[in-house]
Amino acid sequence: MKIRFVDAPIFIKWMAAKKKKLSLEAAVSGYILTKIMKGEKAITTTLVKDEVLIWLSRYKASALPKFIQSLKALVYLEIVSPTLSDQEEACSNYGKYPLGISDLINLAVMRRKNINKIYTTDKGYSSASINIIFHELSKEPNFKTFTKNLKNKGFKPSYSYS
Amino acid sequence: MSINKYKTKVLSGYRITIPKEIREKFNIKIGDELEIVVESGRISIPIIKEDPVMMIAGIAEGAPTEIKGDELFLEELKRKVKSED
Secondary structure (H helix, E strand, O other): OOOEEEOHHHHHHHHOOOOOOEOHHHHHHHHHHHHHHOOOOEEEEHHHHHHHHHHHHHHHHHHHHHHHHHHHHOOOEEEEOOOHHHHHHHHHOOOOOOOOHHHHHHHHHHHHOOOOEEEOOOHHHHHHOOEEEOHHHHHOHHHHHHHHHHHHOOOOEOOOOO | OOOOOOOOOOOHHHOOOOOHHHHHHOOOOOOOOOOOEEEOOEEEOOOOOOOOOHHHOOOOOOOOOOOOHHHHHHHHHHHHHHHHO
16 A cells, blocks of 8 residues: 555544544544554654644643654654755645645655655645545444444544444 | 563463563563564564553543644744744
């Protein structure tokens, strides 16, 4: 399977998950990260990592070390630094797609790495011919097992999965 | 990277004992769950004391999620510029 890009909402939705009312989006995000933990190779950027860090510092700064610890343990997730050329390409694409400059930099990294699939909930990427992989994952048989494991850990899904 | 080798015997029920030096070095306690990885003719036990995905599940429970990366960077920048005034 070709490597996929992991966008900031995946981390954010999982970290903001409500234990007593677990949304489908939060569960799918956790499922994606679990796939990566179990050996699916994926890629993200330092920009995504920093977006998540800033977001977390704003709402739960005390959890920052745990997030870093988690990233370090996700050995199949490669964190790439955007280059000046990536940023140059992002600038030239500004206004072309419904994406902000940080997303355009991620897009440039994806193109440099020949990646055309992204784990995200941001629909803007589809206009740049990037395939968004997200909701269809809830149809995978392993997602059901993942949800059952979450239930065993005390999570209460707000969606039906049987 | 240094490689240390240890010998351990397979006991009844295919149990093995983790040598004391390793137990102490990696703080392995009775009841800990370890993962056995099989790769190209060798087995290894990576020391993962906690599931890295579950450890961040809901750590910022209920925080707003509908915020774009650019807005976050802009807010950081605003705060920085303001503090330098």
